[in-house]
Amino acid sequence: MTSLLECRNLTKRYENKTALSDINLDLTAGHIVGLLGPNGSGKTTLIKLINGLLYPTEGSVRVKGHEIGVESKRVVSYLPDHMFLNDNRKIKYILSYFSDFFEDFDSAKAYEMLGRLGIDSEAKLRTLSKGTKEKVHLILAMSRRAELYVLDEPIAGVDPAARDYILNTILTGYNEQATILISTHLITDIENILDEVIFLQHGQIRLHATVDEIRQREGKSVDTLFREVFRC
Amino acid sequence: MLGKVMKHEFIDTGRLLWPMNLALLGCGGLGMLVCSLLDYREVTDALILIAVFLLYGLSCFAIMITEMVYLSVRFYKSMFGSESYLTHALPVSNKVVFNGKLLTAAIWNFIAEILFFGSVFGIGFFLGRALIGEIRLEEVIDPAAVTVEQLTDIRIPQLFFWSMLVLLVGCFSGYLMIFTSMAIGQLFEKHKILGAVGTYVVLYLLEQVISTVTVTVLTVRAMGSYDGEVIMTGIYGPMMTISFVLMLIMSVALYVAGLYLCDKKLNIT
Incomplete structure (x- = not known):
């Protein structure tokens, strides 16, 4: 099966720190993949490299065979780990902005999701609570018919009820032919939806396996294995 | 895609910049109105005129500086700040994004400059009319044209063309220096x-040093002549050409550097 995401000898160094070291990774279509690791393990760096926010020091990243650029960004839907929208904008304007730039953006779906949550599209973003803003960001990312969704810590810092909503939105909102790469350290909350996991430690891949393989081989849940591997 | 980038840049920046440019227009209009209504032989009217001129000058300065700061902050936020996460996730090349932002800033700058110089010309015209009565433009322009031609060896239509070209390139070069300094700052x-900020200061000083050295060299060369008229022509004519060429070279260098850094060395940490 051809790779949707392909990292070859990917290394990212900052002045005096190696954030990622010699990463080789292949992800194929149709899976939900957990990118797991403690803080500072390189999850966000890897995600930023996939989205072209950083340039690699060595090695390469390809999405559907394309180097990171216009073609790769057409098929990747990215949810960063913090707010990235202009607070002074109305939600309606933001939706039209997404429609303008992303051919795969489904406005009707976005409006429907907003409606279900009772979020007024005429409202300016700055008038919304932090939790509602996060939902708007998620709705924008999940309203695209992308081939690779890259979600950086989508459930960090939200209450358990909102977590359920977010996970439900991810599960019901994505195209099953697509792959979701979801970064988190809240494993118990997402373990049940994952097909594969990648453990990152000190900028290197410690483990890349399917959840079934882990359960059969180790006889443990992903959460338990994670706690053992990353015990302080 | 460049069109889409520019469309949204204009929507984003227009909310503040349209009112500011209208304010600039209003300042000019007010200046012209005051010039045409007051009687300068009256001390009170003359004092009002001085106050209005001061206010006009300060307002224009404040508006143009605010526009520059606002466009620079917007560029930073959307290219390297929190909004950059969306900007760089768009299926648009970083070159197109850079060009779209630069063109938008340059167009706003051009509009502000045209409004400013238009209002200065308008105020000058109304002031002249109030001081020396009805003015026939030829009476002012013709002697001015002769003087300019003697000094620079350039005719008025050519000078107008040159000025517009310098204004146009200047609209880009000012923002190129700011934007490229920000891109270089990202390497830290x-x-x-x-x-x-440090990079901007260094680039600005470099530009000033190059200009000063060039003008000094030209002046020294021209001083070799004993004819006063030749001295002036020897300085101003080539000085305009060389200043323009230097600005053009500097702009191209800054453009290439800015584009390269935003495209190949992006580091949103």
Whole structure:
């Protein structure tokens, strides 16, 4: 099966720190993949490299065979780990902005999701609570018919009820032919939806396996294995 | 895609910049109105005129500086700040994004400059009319044209063309220096904003040094002649050409550097 995401000898160094070291990774279509690791393990760096926010020091990243650029960004839907929208904008304007730039953006779906949550599209973003803003960001990312969704810590810092909503939105909102790469350290909350996991430690891949393989081989849940591997 | 980038840039920046440019227009209009209504032989009217001129000058300065700061902050936020996460996730090349932002800033700058110079010309015209009565433009322009031609060896239509060209390139070069300084600032691991400010200061000083050296060399060369008229022509004519060429070279260098850094060395940490 051809790779949707392909990292070859990917290394990212900052002045005096190696954030990622010699990463080789292949992800194929149709899976939900957990990118797991403690803080500072390189999850966000890897995600930023996939989205072209950083340039690699060595090695390469390809999405559907394309180097990171216009073609790769057409098929990747990215949810960063913090707010990235202009607070002074109305939600309606933001939706039209997404429609303008992303051919795969489904406005009707976005409006429907907003409606279900009772979020007024005429409202300016700055008038919304932090939790509602996060939902708007998620709705924008999940309203695209992308081939690779890259979600950086989508459930960090939200209450358990909102977590359920977010996970439900991810599960019901994505195209099953697509792959979701979801970064988190809240494993118990997402373990049940994952097909594969990648453990990152000190900028290197410690483990890349399917959840079934882990359960059969180790006889443990992903959460338990994670706690053992990353015990302080 | 460039059209889409520019469309949204204009929507984003227009909310503040349209009112500011209208304010600039209003300042000019007010200046012209005051010039045409007051009687300068009256001391009170003359004092009002001085106050209005001061206010006009300060307002124009404040508006143009605010526009520049606003466009620079917007560029930083959307290229390297929190909004950059969306900007760089768009299926648009970084070159197109850079060009779209630069073109938008240059167009706003051009509009502000045209409004400013238009209002200065308008105020000058109304002031002249109030001081020396009805003015026939030829009476002012013709002697001015002769003087300019003697000084620079350039005719008025050519001078107008040159001025517009300099104004146009100047609209780009000012923002290119700011934007590229910000892109260079991103290469610093820490204190990126301070790095950008430092880079801007260095680039600005470099530009000033190059211009000063060029003008000095030209002046010294021209001083070799004993004829006063030749001295002036020897300085101003080539000085305009060389200043323009220097500005053009500097702009191209800054453009290439800015584009390269934003495209190949992006580091949103």
